[in-house]
Amino acid sequence: MAVQLPITFLQRMRELLGDEYEAFLSSYDNPRYIGIRVNTLKIDVESFRAISPFNLRPIPWCPTGFYVEEGVKPGKHPYYHAGLYYIQEPSAMAPAEALDVNPGDRVLDLCAAPGGKSTQIAAKLQGQGVLVTNDISGDRTKALAKNLELYGVRNAVVLNETPERIAKSFPHFFNKIVIDAPCSGEGMFRKDEDMARLWENDWTTKYSEMQRDILKTVATMLMQGGRIVYSTCTFAPEENEAIIADFLEEHDDFELIPLPHNTGFSPGRPDWLSHVTETKGERDFSADKAAQTIGCGRLWPHHIDGEGHFLAVLERIGEAHLGDELYVAESNNSIPAKPERPSKQKDRLRGSRRDNGVKEPDERELLAIWDHFAQEQLRVDFLGEKVLFGGHIYQSPVSKERLQGLKTVRPGWYVGTIKNGRFAPGHPLATALRSGEAVRTLRLTLENGEAVRYLKGETLEIPASRIYCHENVAPKGYVLITVDGYSLGWGKWLDGILKNEYPAGWRWT
Numbered sequence: 001m002a003v004q005l006p007i008t009f010l011q012r013m014r015e016l017l018g019d020e021y022e023a024f025l026s027s028y029d030n031p032r033y034i035g036i037r038v039n040t041l042k043i044d045v046e047s048f049r050a051i052s053p054f055n056l057r058p059i060p061w062c063p064t065g066f067y068v069e070e071g072v073k074p075g076k077h078p079y080y081h082a083g084l085y086y087i088q089e090p091s092a093m094a095p096a097e098a099l100d101v102n103p104g105d106r107v108l109d110l111c112a113a114p115g116g117k118s119t120q121i122a123a124k125l126q127g128q129g130v131l132v133t134n135d136i137s138g139d140r141t142k143a144l145a146k147n148l149e150l151y152g153v154r155n156a157v158v159l160n161e162t163p164e165r166i167a168k169s170f171p172h173f174f175n176k177i178v179i180d181a182p183c184s185g186e187g188m189f190r191k192d193e194d195m196a197r198l199w200e201n202d203w204t205t206k207y208s209e210m211q212r213d214i215l216k217t218v219a220t221m222l223m224q225g226g227r228i229v230y231s232t233c234t235f236a237p238e239e240n241e242a243i244i245a246d247f248l249e250e251h252d253d254f255e256l257i258p259l260p261h262n263t264g265f266s267p268g269r270p271d272w273l274s275h276v277t278e279t280k281g282e283r284d285f286s287a288d289k290a291a292q293t294i295g296c297g298r299l300w301p302h303h304i305d306g307e308g309h310f311l312a313v314l315e316r317i318g319e320a321h322l323g324d325e326l327y328v329a330e331s332n333n334s335i336p337a338k339p340e341r342p343s344k345q346k347d348r349l350r351g352s353r354r355d356n357g358v359k360e361p362d363e364r365e366l367l368a369i370w371d372h373f374a375q376e377q378l379r380v381d382f383l384g385e386k387v388l389f390g391g392h393i394y395q396s397p398v399s400k401e402r403l404q405g406l407k408t409v410r411p412g413w414y415v416g417t418i419k420n421g422r423f424a425p426g427h428p429l430a431t432a433l434r435s436g437e438a439v440r441t442l443r444l445t446l447e448n449g450e451a452v453r454y455l456k457g458e459t460l461e462i463p464a465s466r467i468y469c470h471e472n473v474a475p476k477g478y479v480l481i482t483v484d485g486y487s488l489g490w491g492k493w494l495d496g497i498l499k500n501e502y503p504a505g506w507r508w509t
Helices: 007-029 045-051 090-098 116-125 138-150 163-169 193-198 203-219 241-250 270-280 287-295 342-350 363-377 427-431 450-455
Strands: 034-038 057-059 062-068 085-087 106-109 130-134 156-159 174-180 222-232 254-257 297-299 309-316 385-389 392-396 408-410 413-419 422-425 440-444 467-469 477-483 486-494 497-500
Touching: 007 270, 034 090, 034 116, 062 090, 085 116, 090 116, 090 174, 090 222, 090 297, 090 309, 106 116, 116 130, 116 138, 116 174, 138 156, 138 408, 138 427, 163 203, 174 203, 203 222, 203 241, 241 254, 241 270, 241 287, 241 309, 254 287, 270 287, 363 385, 363 392, 363 413, 363 422, 413 427, 427 486, 440 450, 440 486, 450 486
Parallel strands: 106 130, 106 174, 130 156, 174 222, 440 477
Antiparallel strands: 034 062, 034 085, 057 062, 156 408, 222 309, 254 309, 297 309, 385 392, 392 413, 413 422, 440 467, 477 486, 486 497
């Protein structure tokens, strides 16, 4: 066995699993499984299968997920840079599927970084409703924001907050919440040997206290009829069935929704709760609440092709009502029918001198420049609220009042910024556009290497005849660059030369 597993962990698993222990132990001799999940915000599953550069084998619990062969490098392909698929451990795809997200839902992904569940949820929302995605680690929110941008998500907010502070701003707001709770990580020992090396025996106690507090706080953000999916990547019953049994004891307005056991899920283990009581000295669980935990789900590495995972689906009794005066559901900032000419806007933004200073443009004036760019350069119906945030412009799916006082990394879809009185479109604006939504488009292909050259940041020689333009639009200006029709980023075309606008930090290396 290549992975060095902690002795205390092995002793506990032998006691809990009994006859299954040897099969469980032998699973650590198997290779790690690699999965990709098709991003249906950009391409449907069948279309992706038709162009896939990889051999694909379906993942039973995720209709958009597929195993790829060991040794394949899915991150080294232009389709990855176009956001057509997300690289994700197969078992980690299960929680978002159990959440049962539909277009128009209001969803919270509480412990979201690096963004696998969030991008999966966003694809299910299809640009409708709201996704609030959060991580308590400021550094990890950078990867979270980048993944949401790469995968073309238009209706997400990224926070860097505690559950308690989010709850104050979003009481009973969400109808779907996923908690991929911080845990002792025992299910990831094969995938990440450092987790096995660093594991401590008291982690189950430390994390279970944290998990109880998180679940209790999250319940205050869920509306009647709403659903919470609680998940961990650990085997310890203290962090799994015990958390759910405790929660049900204290929340009579919640019920456990049994998971189907025909797609790889094994049932929960209420019989292990006696082990928790005996070894941890905790109070007994009522027979009724303990028995219900058989409806939880476990993914075992000796039963499925994937790592260890635990899931529980909790629903608040009642009927969901999505109406809310602070919720932005419809477009309330349509582009002006007759925008000012850029030259007039630029002159007005320079303003008149006051006290030997230059008049600073106000928010309304800056947003008007974005309106003008969108009117001239794009063919998109923008939903939500225009927000000026840190000198940048966003289209936000929630009102400013909701985000006031919260550490907000992204208040919505980042569209660009104003430089010297002109709008400069952001890279996330391009990655969320579809071919045809920009007035100029250039289609690169895989065959001649142009797509990779663009992703490396190179300047390309492109004749005007290759720039697809909407009616009465000249080829000069911002161009949406695509690979086989799927957006990659911006370029600026002039006289046969395409200036590369692909961000340095995103480039192919």
